[in-house]
Amino acid sequence: MSSRIPLPYAPRVLELFQNPQNLGRMEDATVIASAGSPACGDMIAFYLKVEDKSEIITKSSFESYGCASNIAAASQLTIMIEKKTLEEAWNFTWADVSEALGGLPSVKTHCGSLAVGALRRAIRTYYEEITKATPAWLPEELTKDEKHALEEEALAEKLKKKYKL
Amino acid sequence: MSSRIPLPYAPRVLELFQNPQNLGRMEDATVIASAGSPACGDMIAFYLKVEDKSEIITKSSFESYGCASNIAAASQLTIMIEKKTLEEAWNFTWADVSEALGGLPSVKTHCGSLAVGALRRAIRTYYEEITKATPAWLPEELTKDEKHALEEEALAEKLKKKYKL
């Protein structure tokens, strides 16, 4: 049976929704990545400015097509990774993001997850396209949060087929 | 599914219930008959004083163990048969009684019916036990209203068995 779900956001979600930090396209980004799909109602683009040697994220920003928690999660993550190395940034999980937001309703965990997926894609892209060398700490296999993004994108394809678009 | 039933009595039912005409045992009755069964929650005793030759009912009365409509129906019938011949009295049906009462709720038709059954039993008893001769107008077969009384009595026996009394 289909149904609506109550969404008792923590105030931090609304705060970031109202006043998102680090919102918007970054023209001079070192790397860009996106995750999710508009067909699922959730998509995030992630921009990173990475300092060369130190691999420190000096600036990051996002764009989001998504619900309030999606926007808040992406914004929250950009705040968390500020001045962190790529390795440090990699290690943030959706649970960290959710916690920083005061707890997301369980149906919304995929929003936190999607932000993390987009960030990790950006980090992988950095090593694949910029340094062309993979550091030891970067797992070869996709992590859960990255897979989640893939799943959502696959679902979008299915939806498109279902509705014959 | 068992259920309660609304009983929107006409005011005449309540009037006769409050102030029943011709209530009570008649010591000098010509004939007495009863119908129904306490096990079913409905029983009527009918008393007739019959003038010898003319076969006119000079007085009748009743006792009732039953609901308001049962009491009202019996009382109403005693009023209707006053000064009537036995033949005329015989011809009153439960529909006549119900009409005189302003219409009984359909689940209560058996109450009107029971009063008529008791009266007819009294009339039969009169011919069987007093005159010992059956007039031509008196049907040999039991009428519907008499059968109804029998059915109710049979149901009482069944109830008694069911509850092992």
Place this chain on the structure above:
Amino acid sequence: MSHIQDLLKQHGVPEREVYLDWINGSVVDKEVFDAMIPYYLEKDYGNPAITHRIGWSTLDFYERTKRQISQPLNVDPQSIAITHSFTESNNLAIKGLTKMYKGRKKIIVSEVEHLSVIHAAKSLFDQGYKVDILPVSNDGTINLDILQEKIDDDTLLVSLQSINHEIGTIQPMKEALEIVKDKDEKIIFHTDATSAFGRIDLDFSKTEVDLATFSSNRILGPKGIAGLYIKDGIKLKSIYEGQLSVEILAPDVENSPLLAGFAKAVELHFKNFDEIKNHTTKLRDKLLYGLHTSIERTEINGPAGERRAPDNVNVSFLGCEGEALTVESSMNGIYASSGSACTSRVLMPSHILTAIGRKPEEAHGSMLMTINRLNTEEQINYVLETMPKVIERIRSITGGIEL
């Protein structure tokens, strides 16, 4: 049918009136009503699953009231499903369970359960379920030995009420629960606590009760809203289909004013639990024993003393038919109901009175009076003064008819 107004005119309004038919309909407490007003007119009237200010505010209200409603049972608010009525709760407990638990096919209920339990169980016959009916003693107490015997590997559910709604028997719930769970923990135990809520202690936090029905309108809350306690881990399926919102087992139940009333009724009733219990018990005994001693050929239905619900009076006046009794009482301003066949569509006497061994003519002469905290001692005195005349008149109509 428009002659009902004439009937009422014929009846008249008695000078003194005493309402003792709380089980069949009830006003709400004035304070309860006041608590409902804002939710009808201005506040938290939204859908608690919508993401805007009114929706969120309604959600906040919803969670707060569910917390209040769950308090007397001492359980997690999340374990309470809101429904429209105790009847729906009973149906959800029984049919909703059988939709989720396949395999076991036996349901055990008692003979004196409310019809919503008995009929809900029997409605499953055509899906291969077997319904075992427990007999009761002549005061309405469930036979625990037979319960012990009937439980087997095929038993899915035992549904036994906490207090009987008609004759007030307080059932040995603790013992029944022990028997069931000792034999097999997996058997689900449901209790219809509708008539027990607010009458006896119902702390479920330390028991193994799996499901419990309770309702708002037995404690002067509004009708149209009720609850089902569902122990964590028990799975049910909604008994009808629709769009679900906060409640995931019953569509279309989110109703702020009724919830506000339910919560307020709970607050008021349980704040004064002991006082209400003492008050009604005193009036109950006064009425029950008063009728029994002052009117001859009067029998008490159900147990006496501690084992009787504090608000239940049920007696049979021999030689009286119950519908006539309620009408004559009514004309004297006393409002009560009867287990007589004449008040039922199927013309059968109350299944509860026959279950305790009453002869049909005893059942027909029964009167059920429930005592509410709004009733006063003066009212009971009036009833005690008046009923002998009522009975005398009805018996005079019965006259010499032998029963």
Place this chain on the structure above:
Amino acid sequence: MSHIQDLLKQHGVPEREVYLDWINGSVVDKEVFDAMIPYYLEKDYGNPAITHRIGWSTLDFYERTKRQISQPLNVDPQSIAITHSFTESNNLAIKGLTKMYKGRKKIIVSEVEHLSVIHAAKSLFDQGYKVDILPVSNDGTINLDILQEKIDDDTLLVSLQSINHEIGTIQPMKEALEIVKDKDEKIIFHTDATSAFGRIDLDFSKTEVDLATFSSNRILGPKGIAGLYIKDGIKLKSIYEGQLSVEILAPDVENSPLLAGFAKAVELHFKNFDEIKNHTTKLRDKLLYGLHTSIERTEINGPAGERRAPDNVNVSFLGCEGEALTVESSMNGIYASSGSACTSRVLMPSHILTAIGRKPEEAHGSMLMTINRLNTEEQINYVLETMPKVIERIRSITGGIEL
């Protein structure tokens, strides 16, 4: 979860507030509320099937209110079953029918029916029923040619709504009914008229409609009470079990204050039917066309003009996600809902918007606003002034993401 109050504090109370989410929750009219008061506190609170003054008086009240409620449909009051909700009415119509009519096994519904219809029909799969789903055109109109094709000897029931609840399509009910009954009079025709009651003429006296669902809380009456019209001769069985009283198809629905409110809401609404219709139609068009012309990349969902419900506004703002839209609107004091997946438990967009061929990203960006007679032109002006800013901000968050 207790942080909802903090969430509300963070949100704040906007200076101006316009409620347009009537489909999801509603206050009652002040006059309706006033009509309910006596039945909560002092009057006709009894059970209408009990033989005492309070019972009879309640019965009289019950019959009078049912008469009022049946008037707009121009049918016999006895043909109206009272239920707790339109969801229950829809379930009773569909499942209650299949319990009585054995043999035929096909049910035809449209793609855009309310979930209570679609899911009730589908719940019968395991009893061997087949559910045929009619497609709709891109304004939501039922495809009558396919209806014609699908009807066969096995068809028991056709259930088609009168007005779509989400995109406001007024369905060609008369034509659909003719097609069905011309082919086979024995096929039962049900219409979910919940969103049509009070919006279009629903005189069933001269039609062959067999069953029709309607509800109180769409015309500023209280929630918790609804109706099902059942044409004389059609047999249904109650969908759950209990003690029945006046209503013989739904246990435990006799609720005097809610009935009083329902009847009063009917009286007030239909007394002013034309006025309400003109008022809402005017505001609807102002809002619908206003949004469409002042905000680029905005698409209207559902038909325009005469074939659209007088109170329905539904548009998709491309490049916006619906939940974010409702939140941003809310912070500007505009309360509406969305067909976005993000507001649903299953994360799927509205089945109605996808049925009319909207791409998922169009469905996600939809906003449903319903206009009530309590809304004013000034409020609509405020919405028209404010929404461009709302959309602009949401689109700025989406930024360059390509959809």
